[in-house]
Amino acid sequence: MGKIKKVLKDRQRATVFPNNDDSSFKPPQEFVARIYILEDVLEKCSASSLDKDYFDLNSSHSCMYMSTSLRITLELETGCRAIVQTIKEEDARSRPSSMNIAISDRSEITPEVLENYLKLHSKHEPLLLNSDATILLDNGERCVVQMLPTDCHYATIDGKDVEDLVVIVSPTKWANSSNEEILKNRLEDNSKAAKISMRYIEDILKDCEIALDLSLGLRRLAVDFRYDRENVLICGDVGSGKTTICKMLIERYREPPCFVHAHVIDCRSLKGNIAIIISAQLVQLTAMYRGEF
Numbered sequence: 598m599g600k601i602k603k604v605l606k607d608r609q610r611a612t613v614f615p616n617n618d619d620s621s622f623k624p625p626q627e628f629v630a631r632i633y634i635l636e637d638v639l640e641k642c643s644a645s646s647l648d649k650d651y652f653d654l655n656s657s658h659s660c661m662y663m664s665t666s667l668r669i670t671l672e673l674e675t676g677c678r679a680i681v682q683t684i685k686e687e688d689a690r691s692r693p694s695s696m697n698i699a700i701s702d703r704s705e706i707t708p709e710v711l712e713n714y715l716k717l718h719s720k721h722e723p724l725l726l727n728s729d730a731t732i733l734l735d736n737g738e739r740c741v742v743q744m745l746p747t748d749c750h751y752a753t754i755d756g757k758d759v760e761d762l763v764v765i766v767s768p769t770k771w772a773n774s775s776n777e778e779i780l781k782n783r784l785e786d787n788s789k790a791a792k793i794s795m796r797y798i799e800d801i802l803k804d805c806e807i808a809l810d811l812s813l814g815l816r817r818l819a820v821d822f823r824y825d826r827e828n829v830l831i832c833g834d835v836g837s838g839k840t841t842i843c844k845m846l847i848e849r850y851r852e853p854p855c856f857v858h859a860h861v862i863d864c865r866s867l868k869g870n871i872a873i874i875i876s877a878q879l880v881q882l883t884a885m886y887r888g889e890f
Contacts (some may be wrong), residue, residue, distance in 0.1 A: 598725075601663070602627040602680040603671045626671050628727045629751040632681065635662065651853045669739070670731040675851060675858045693726075693744040693752050695763035700740050708764035711740065715759045723753035740766075798842055805829050805846055813850075813857060 603626060635652060652662065661681070663673070673679065700706045714734055718724050726732075728744040728751065744752060754762075795802075808829050833839050843861070850857035867874050 598629060598684055598686050599632045600627050600680075600682045600684055601630050601667065601671065602682070603673060604678040604680060628667065628670060628730060629684070629725065630663070630667060631725055632683070664733075666731055666733045669733060670727070670729075674860075675856045677858070691746060691749040691752075692758075693728075693746075693749045693754075693762065695745045695765065697743040697745065698740050698764060698766045699743070700738075700766060700768050702768050704738055704740070704768065706734070706738055706740050706766060708766055710734070711764055711766070712759050712762075715754055716756045719755045719759070723755040723758075725751065725753050727751045793838075793841060798838060798845075801831075801842060802845060802849075805831070805842070806849070809846070809850065813855075 639652065661679070667673075671679075696711075698706065698708075698711055711732075711734075714732070715724060717735075726742060726744070728742065728747075728749060731739055731741050733739055744750075752758075808827055812827055831839050831842055847859040847861070849855070851859055862875060862878060864871055864875070
C-alpha cells in the first residue's frame, strides 16, 4: 500500500522535494491506495480478460496508472507529477460504522445502489476506500463518500462489512465541507461533449487526428522519418461547431492508449496581449513535461 500525493503545479519543475518534516510543503490532498507492479499483473491475467494494448510498457518515463475515481478525487491530469510513499497496512485501525454519501441534485443513487457496488467490487479482495473520496459508479454517476467516525480515514471493506454499514445518501452539502464548489465539480462531469451527429464532422476529425498523431509522435510508423510538428487551426462561422470539434479531440486524446494531457484556454476572456499571455500559460503548463513543447 502507499500514499499518493498530488504535486502542486508550481512545483512541477522541481526534482527534489522537502522531507516530511518540512511544514512548508503541504500537498492539497493525499490518499491511500493499493500499488501493483504492472508487469506482474499483466503476466497473471489471461489474454481475454485484459486489454494489454491499453498499457505502454516501453515508456521512457516513470509512470503509473490509476483508477478514474482516484484521479477525479485528487484532480490529477494526464502527465502531471505525483509522489508515492509506501506505507505498512495497519492491523488495528478504526472501522467505519456508517457512511455519508454526497450526490448531485439530479443523481438517482440510493443506499442500495452503493451497497451493490461495494459488494460487487469486493468479491475477489476487500475494497480499499478513503474518506472524502469520489467514487465513479459503473453507470457513470459519481458520489463522494465520508466515513464515520471521523478518525476513520481509510478502510478495507468486504461483503460482510457492507451488511453492517449504515449508508446515508444526501443531495445536500456536508456541514463540514470546506469548499462546496470543489464538491460540486467532483460530482458532475462537465468535460464530455454533447452527443451530436457525426455526419458532417467525421472527416474533419480524421484530418485533425492524423496531424496530431504525427505531431505528438503517437502513431507508430514502419518507416522512420522526421516530421515537423504542426498545429491544427479550425476556422468557421459562429455556431459552426469549432468548440465541439475541439472538445471531441480532447476526449479522444485523453482516452487510452494516448493519455495525452490536454488543456483549454478560453482566449475570449483574456485581456491585453493575448499572445504573451498564452505563451506564459503554456510555459507553466508544460512544466510537467520538463519544459518540452
